[in-house]
Amino acid sequence: MQPVHVHSLGDTAFSLEFAEDGAAAALAALLGPAGLPGLVELVPTPRALLVIYDPLTTTRAELEPAVLARATQAATEPPPPPRRWVLPVCAEGDFAPDLAEIAAATGLSGDGVLDRLCASPLRVAMLGFLPGFAYLDGLDPALHRPRRASPRPRVPAGSVAIAGARAAVYPAASPGGWHLLGRCPLVLFDPQASPPTPFAAGDQVRFERINAAAFTRLAAEGAKP
Template identity: 40%
Template sequence: MNLITDIYPLNEISITIVFGDEISLKLADRIAEFNQALIASPFSGFLTTIPAYASITVYYDPIKVYQSNLNGSSCFDKVSTYIRTLKINTSEKVKQPDKVIIPVYYGGKFGPDIDLIAAQANLSTAEVIQIHSAASYRVYMIGFVPGFAYMGGLDKRLSTPRRQQPRASVPAGAVGIAGEQTGIYPLDIPGGWQIIGQTPLKIFDANRPEPALLKAGDEIRFEPITVEQFRTLS
């Protein structure tokens, strides 16, 4: 039993598999388990998967799928039937998440919204930094722009709505909060998250073999650094 709640065609080269309607570690683990099984036993024409909060989108080569001996008359029928009958080996260990430490300089010109968050939570700025950096975060999905990691695990005391007026430009490396999520801007782009700090790491670099530093499933910890360390790492 793979606990799929729905499968629907996204376009002519992909389908989306839905596993639930919530954001939780339990559901994220279920998605990771299924994703691992599909990658280990791909169907003819399989290309890649993109995990999200409660779903996985599967991309495929429609010509190879249509020419395959998979059951079904259309590409969607063939792929969805295969997906629904895919066996999950529950005794096989799911790959442990990669652990990534992100150095962050909090506050000042790099974190213009941290005092606002502190005031709303009735905390000091130092307490906001301590709370944010003490938690362990799970990357649930990559989206919005290349390399932008949506992370769950934020302490509810720091939960803050997006800015009513988004900024015209947020620098690459900016660490922000939106609702009960935290994230890092990979590029210089407009954005409405509340910015509390910045990392000197390149979150996205098109010249790297793997352009995005983070991926769905990673476990993230933030480590406070001084401005001198920020300059050195930069």
């Protein structure tokens, strides 16, 4: 699992680019508990890993060989089992403003769309766009749809959405152009918590349908995954 390219990003970071999806997340999972001196943060994307370090503690010349050695180790060891999360989603009433449109576009019923959304675990490909916004790979191909032609100026926090080949849950209210199929009542980003979001690249997420009464109860409790 050696990178195909290593890019310098100034005197505090470098990135490793891989040929396979998931390689960056696997290396990040291995490096996390390694405790390499001067390592500040790891930011994986589907095929790249950003390595941020403290230049007062280490240098790229010192850190890069240690990271590459871990990459070799990761290629020969089975990856650790992914963490698994179950996220409740309510698709009743105003919680699912695009469900009927997606059902019509796919030839499925509304329940059919939700059944496919909830049928299989999805994989966290990366975090981005908003703090705690997890891009979820593995969406059923029948639900692959282009983004909305006209983005909404405000998408409510907790909105469960699809666009392209991915799903996501908006951790906070923001503009957005994804199709909204339901609402999750859980708190997915808490800046006072450590870590502030439960998700990391490589995790598995499965959606589970709930009714409006369960949504109201979980939201009132401030429940987290």
